[in-house]
Amino acid sequence: MTETEPxxxxxxxxxxxxxxxxxxxxxxxxxxxxxxxxFDIARGETLGLVxxxxxxxxxxxxxxxxxxxxxxxxxxxxGGDRKGRTRNDDGTHPxxxxxxxxxxxxxxxxxxxxxxxxxxxxxDPRMPxxxxxxxxxxxxxxxxxxxxxxxxxxxxxxxxxxxxxxERYPHEFSGGQKQRLALARALVLNPxxxxxxxxxxxxxxxxxxxxxxxxxxxxxxxxxxxxxxSHDMSVVREICDRxxxxxxxxxxxxxxxxxxxxxxxxPYTEALVSAIPxxxxxTANRGIELTGSVPDPxxxxxxxxxxxxxxxxxxxxxxDVDRTTWRxxxxxxxxxxxxxxxxxxxxxxxxxxxxGDGREGSTAAEQLRRTFDLPETVSDxxxxxxxxxxxxxxxxxxxxxxxxxxxxxxxxxCERQHPESVDHGDGHESACIRxxxxxxxxxxxxxxx
Amino acid sequence: MxxxxxxxxxxxxxxxxxxxxxxxxxxxLDVTVERGETVCLVxxxxxxxxxxTESITRLVEEPPxxxxxxxxxxxxxxxxxxxxxxxxxxGAEIAHIFQNPQDAMNHCYTVGWQIAxxxxxxxxxSRAAAKARAVDLLDRVGIANAxxxxDDYPHEFSGGQKQRAMIAMAxxxxxALLIADEPTTALDVTVQAxxxxxxxxxxxxxxxxxLFITHDLGVVSEIADRxxxxxxxxxxxxxxxxxxxxxxxxxxxxxLLACLPGVGSDHGGIPGSxxxxxxxxxxxxxxxxxxxxxxxxxxxEQPAEIEVGSGHCASCIHYHEGxxxxxxxxxxxxxxxxxxxxxxx
Numbered sequence: 143m144t145e146t147e148p149x150x151x152x153x154x155x156x157x158x159x160x161x162x163x164x165x166x167x168x169x170x171x172x173x174x175x176x177x178x179x180x181f182d183i184a185r186g187e188t189l190g191l192v193x194x195x196x197x198x199x200x201x202x203x204x205x206x207x208x209x210x211x212x213x214x215x216x217x218x219x220x221g222g223d224r225k226g227r228t229r230n231d232d233g234t235h236p237x238x239x240x241x242x243x244x245x246x247x248x249x250x251x252x253x254x255x256x257x258x259x260x261x262x263x264x265x266d267p268r269m270p271x272x273x274x275x276x277x278x279x280x281x282x283x284x285x286x287x288x289x290x291x292x293x294x295x296x297x298x299x300x301x302x303x304x305x306x307x308x309e310r311y312p313h314e315f316s317g318g319q320k321q322r323l324a325l326a327r328a329l330v331l332n333p334x335x336x337x338x339x340x341x342x343x344x345x346x347x348x349x350x351x352x353x354x355x356x357x358x359x360x361x362x363x364x365x366x367x368x369x370x371x372s373h374d375m376s377v378v379r380e381i382c383d384r385x386x387x388x389x390x391x392x393x394x395x396x397x398x399x400x401x402x403x404x405x406x407x408x409p410y411t412e413a414l415v416s417a418i419p420x421x422x423x424x425t426a427n428r429g430i431e432l433t434g435s436v437p438d439p440x441x442x443x444x445x446x447x448x449x450x451x452x453x454x455x456x457x458x459x460x461x462d463v464d465r466t467t468w469r470x471x472x473x474x475x476x477x478x479x480x481x482x483x484x485x486x487x488x489x490x491x492x493x494x495x496x497x498g499d500g501r502e503g504s505t506a507a508e509q510l511r512r513t514f515d516l517p518e519t520v521s522d523x524x525x526x527x528x529x530x531x532x533x534x535x536x537x538x539x540x541x542x543x544x545x546x547x548x549x550x551x552x553x554x555x556c557e558r559q560h561p562e563s564v565d566h567g568d569g570h571e572s573a574c575i576r577x578x579x580x581x582x583x584x585x586x587x588x589x590x591x
Numbered sequence: 592m593x594x595x596x597x598x599x600x601x602x603x604x605x606x607x608x609x610x611x612x613x614x615x616x617x618x619x620l621d622v623t624v625e626r627g628e629t630v631c632l633v634x635x636x637x638x639x640x641x642x643x644t645e646s647i648t649r650l651v652e653e654p655p656x657x658x659x660x661x662x663x664x665x666x667x668x669x670x671x672x673x674x675x676x677x678x679x680x681x682g683a684e685i686a687h688i689f690q691n692p693q694d695a696m697n698h699c700y701t702v703g704w705q706i707a708x709x710x711x712x713x714x715x716x717s718r719a720a721a722k723a724r725a726v727d728l729l730d731r732v733g734i735a736n737a738x739x740x741x742d743d744y745p746h747e748f749s750g751g752q753k754q755r756a757m758i759a760m761a762x763x764x765x766x767a768l769l770i771a772d773e774p775t776t777a778l779d780v781t782v783q784a785x786x787x788x789x790x791x792x793x794x795x796x797x798x799x800x801x802l803f804i805t806h807d808l809g810v811v812s813e814i815a816d817r818x819x820x821x822x823x824x825x826x827x828x829x830x831x832x833x834x835x836x837x838x839x840x841x842x843x844x845x846x847l848l849a850c851l852p853g854v855g856s857d858h859g860g861i862p863g864s865x866x867x868x869x870x871x872x873x874x875x876x877x878x879x880x881x882x883x884x885x886x887x888x889x890x891x892e893q894p895a896e897i898e899v900g901s902g903h904c905a906s907c908i909h910y911h912e913g914x915x916x917x918x919x920x921x922x923x924x925x926x927x928x929x930x931x932x933x934x935x936x
Contacts, residue, residue, distance in 0.1 A: 194779040194781060194782075195750070316864055347635070347808065348847060348860050349635075349860060350850070350852075351849075351852070351860040352860025352861075353860075373780070374852075375780060376851075376852040380852040413781060414780060414781060417783065418809065419784070419809030419813045420812065420813075421808050421809045421848070421851050423831075423832030424833065429784040429788075431785060431788075434735060435752065436749070482736050483736070484738060487741070488738050494719055494720070494723050495723070513738055
């Protein structure tokens, strides 16, 4: 059984930060930075964790190694001498990192190395780099100075530097060299897992290629598992065996790298992949444009968290408008609900245009439609009626009534139902409501044109 | 006069006096930008891209800096203009966007106020009309619900939105030339894609010239009409994207392209590091790191740029008279293009 046991297995990991509240009243809410993510990393495997900034990738990494205390879930680490242990009777697991005590934590830290984005800020400027790299050895009880030095000098050679670099100080190294030093330090305790948080994002392209090559080589040489966090899709494609895509604290898709890149199943992955600039001057990028911005993780959208920006959001079968109009109608409703529609500003603008620089004046209603890219009239008359009523209500300052009126026609199952993860075979899973056969058979699934 | 290019930079040389000696950041750079054209300056960090653009609008502080060479903008020599005259050009006719939008906005004023200010500095319009223009511009750069967002403060904007607000501010006066210094480097791919599309649209719409600086070759291929590859303050190669990506002539360009993720010949990177800018090597700046360097490469000056195809120039001695350029053909050129042999003219 130890053969198939993953080295690291993360189950429903959560990290919520309390926000708001007063001195005595306690927090009034929580930023759900990481909200129930699960994945496995096999021995010798590289798993990429990708997503836009603010999606919780780094928080996930920090919670896994307990640089920050996770607020829920389990992190089972089966490295070292912990192989093959089974669950306790009460459902807890002896290998659960989140329940480790001090001694166990110290042993765990020996098995896991970390590399951070900015190599300049992760070395003590007043310490020779050799001492910095060797420090974990003395922390973990190797008191023999000469042996420490021998180990560090050997490692410096393996990461492409020389033993003579031992005595030099961090400022004497370039960014790429510092990242090599960081890798040497991560390797010094002979770990089984390396967690690399954006290790090449701060580096130039030529140096990036260099460090990725080194990581790849070192990984096979030491038989390491690697959790590789990056927002750069092309780098991830280069180095990872499997990829997990994160959006707003959740994993929306996970699978073998090639399969995720060539046939993404989740619309968010699709958009990310299509946005990668291609180094081919003959093909113009026809990237999928995401509307709106990343929602507030303290108050994530109900249902599928991506529905507020999704280009493939499910359209009700009785709504006879094209995809673009459908998305704009939904955006308009969401804006009203979020209280983002400033009726006074729009009326003022209509007024300025009317008596301003000779341009044709427009009514506030027309102005409102233009602001939200809504068509002058919607082809579906039932929708048009609701929309016109809603616009009227907004201009009267009655957002609640407007939202309610729109909700009767502009609605989607994506906002009601939290999608379950569906397996597409070969370990490729994604969580999108369009995978649900019931949604499909209801003829509600209309893909983009 | 109307036939003069929008921007014509000749022999631009910028140096700084430092404790370690005279540091030459840009060394004899020639660039032209026509109306409605995007020219990309590509190179690694430290290659002098940013200093080059700052020298164009004389944003380099003198001393310690010193800028030589001629910069002609719409036929006017910017080097002969007084500071007030330069000020009226900066912002109005030449707009600059910087890498980090965080630092380029004042967080004490609303975004709309700052854009309106940019308009009112250069034009005599009422506050209300300037604000209406600001709303238009924000809407134009794709900020949803611009009428309400115009009264937000910069901290209420996300990174991508701030960068778009910066672009809105830069476009407020409908500049003839936009200088964009790594405007998308700090942004996510999805946001980057939107900004690149926006720059392309605006170029087509206003006939604006764009000088775009980036180290990201993927971005270059999305946006460039012409490319100048820089290394250690010198132009190594110039040409249109098809030339540069499919038939790179200079060994440096080839190594750079080989570093692209997914293209890499077993991810090698480029061994060695940039030369010391206070003491550049003789001859070709890239010679110490070049696989094809011969003895003559390390003598004299950087080789003159020589035309290797129509509008495609490289500064490499192997293309000069008396040298055999076939030594380069054995290089692991990207994509190992079969058309390579017959592509020389």
